[in-house]
Amino acid sequence: MARIALDHVEKIYGGGVKALDDLNLEVREGEFMVLVGPSGCGKSTALRSIAGLEEITGGTISIGERVVNDLPPKDRDIAMVFQNYALYPHMTVADNLAFGLKLRHTPKTEIKRRVGEAAAMLGLEPYLGRKPAALSGGQRQRVAMGRAIVREPAAFLMDEPLSNLDAKLRVSMRAALNQLHERLGTTTVYVTHDQVEAMTLGDRVCVLRDGKLQQADTPQELFDAP
Ligand code: ADP
Ligand code: ADP
Numbered sequence: 001m002a003r004i005a006l007d008h009v010e011k012i013y014g015g016g017v018k019a020l021d022d023l024n025l026e027v028r029e030g031e032f033m034v035l036v037g038p039s040g041c042g043k044s045t046a047l048r049s050i051a052g053l054e055e056i057t058g059g060t061i062s063i064g065e066r067v068v069n070d071l072p073p074k075d076r077d078i079a080m081v082f083q084n085y086a087l088y089p090h091m092t093v094a095d096n097l098a099f100g101l102k103l104r105h106t107p108k109t110e111i112k113r114r115v116g117e118a119a120a121m122l123g124l125e126p127y128l129g130r131k132p133a134a135l136s137g138g139q140r141q142r143v144a145m146g147r148a149i150v151r152e153p154a155a156f157l158m159d160e161p162l163s164n165l166d167a168k169l170r171v172s173m174r175a176a177l178n179q180l181h182e183r184l185g186t187t188t189v190y191v192t193h194d195q196v197e198a199m200t201l202g203d204r205v206c207v208l209r210d211g212k213l214q215q216a217d218t219p220q221e222l223f224d225a226p
Pocket of ligand 2: 044
């Protein structure tokens with residue numbers, strides 16, 4: 001678990017678009033922070049910058065005690081979940097879950113423990129031997145989340161992870177995410193267009209506008225606002 005802080009962060013893309021404009025944002029240790037705002041306001045850029053997938057052009061980003069500006073994604077101790085699950089089609093669910101740990105040379109017994117725990121938390125135990133093509137959309141998204149969980153990172157970064165699911169599945173996945181967060185307490189930044197997701201998942205909801213922080217409130221404060 002770690003705090004994430006963006007201080008005076010600027011991102012100007014090659015073409016000259018200023019996607020983040022002196023953005024200041026703090027995600028507290030263990031907090032589930034939802035980033036919302038109109039299309040083009042900089043949500044994805046902010047998330048990708050925290051992950052190290054975009055190089056920022058100004059300011060600092062810290063994860064825990066470390067300034068991570070110069071660290072590659074793999075050294076930032078974060079795990080990302082995207083809307084397209086990016087599972088390996090030729091591998092079983094168990095191998096998909098284990099893959100990132102194998103890459104990092106995690107000991108076999110440790111991989112087994114973590115994969116077992118993640119599968120139990122996500123209700124994936126019956127599907128460990130299946131390949132992604134034989135899973136429903138919701139099950140695939142659970143595998144994608146499982147791959148993030150087994151890494152036991154300091155933070156989760158999620159970019160609209162439920163947006164490809166139908167309405168009914170989104171409801172059950174919201175409940176699953178709430179449970180996971182209660183259980184793991186991992187610092188999370190979650191980008192969404194969906195107001196219901198923002199209100200039901202967020203400890204705090206941050207509204208971006210033109211690459212700046214416009215508002216940061218608890219769902220209750222947002223709900224009570226006139
Ligand atoms: P959001 O996720 O809120 O929709 P983005 O972070 O994707 O916003 O985009 C913020 C701004 O940066 C937009 O004006 C978008 O067109 C621009 N942008 C995003 N990615 C790139 C890129 N790779 N190159 C140039 N401009 C980009
Ligand atoms: P979303 O905002 O839902 O992630 P987009 O369609 O805005 O999806 O962006 C898809 C991809 O294109 C992203 O990787 C984003 O960084 C990139 N992108 C967005 N806007 C631009 C742009 N103006 N120029 C170049 N790339 C862009």
